[in-house]
Amino acid sequence: MSNRTLILVKPDAVKRGLVGRIIQRFEDKGFKLLDIKMVEMNREMAENFYSVHKGKPFFENLVSFITSGPVVAVIMEGRNAIDAVRVMIGSTDASKAAPGSVRGDFSLGLTDNSIHASDSEESFTRETAALGMQ
Numbered sequence: 001m002s003n004r005t006l007i008l009v010k011p012d013a014v015k016r017g018l019v020g021r022i023i024q025r026f027e028d029k030g031f032k033l034l035d036i037k038m039v040e041m042n043r044e045m046a047e048n049f050y051s052v053h054k055g056k057p058f059f060e061n062l063v064s065f066i067t068s069g070p071v072v073a074v075i076m077e078g079r080n081a082i083d084a085v086r087v088m089i090g091s092t093d094a095s096k097a098a099p100g101s102v103r104g105d106f107s108l109g110l111t112d113n114s115i116h117a118s119d120s121e122e123s124f125t126r127e128t129a130a131l132g133m134q
């Protein structure tokens with residue numbers, strides 16, 4: 001059970017002006033923000049951030065999307081943070097995400113699905129390093 005996690009508000013949600021509303025949900029739930037940063041990821045950062053997906057058919061599309069505009073990265077702390085936040089963001093394919101989840105309420109995309117959250121402690125460590133946080 002890890003008490004810290006990272007979320008990324010993705011370029012589609014930043015462009016649509018959803019940053020505040022998305023982060024508000026995690027504060028409302030009880031998470032404490034430890035660090036927040038707006039970042040324009042370059043290709044190298046994106047490849048490191050998403051290195052576990054290298055070689056998958058959607059990798060190029062994913063890298064080009066995540067580098068298409070600024071993202072907002074937030075490190076937050078709270079009980080069982082990794083699992084609790086994964087529940088709150090909803091299914092990867094936003095068109096199938098449950099209402100009440102971030103993706104379920106704000107998006108329809110698979111690539112442009114508005115938010116990412118760490119799925120393990122190893123991912124959290126890799127992702128924060130790729131962003132130059134921590």
Ligand code: CMP
Nearest residue numbers: 053058062092110111112113115116117
């Ligand atoms: P994310 O949680 O950021 O982790 C990897 C991302 O790859 C995922 O959200 C999706 O936005 C994106 N992606 C694009 N196509 C696919 C796919 N076919 N399967 C899984 N993830 C995909």
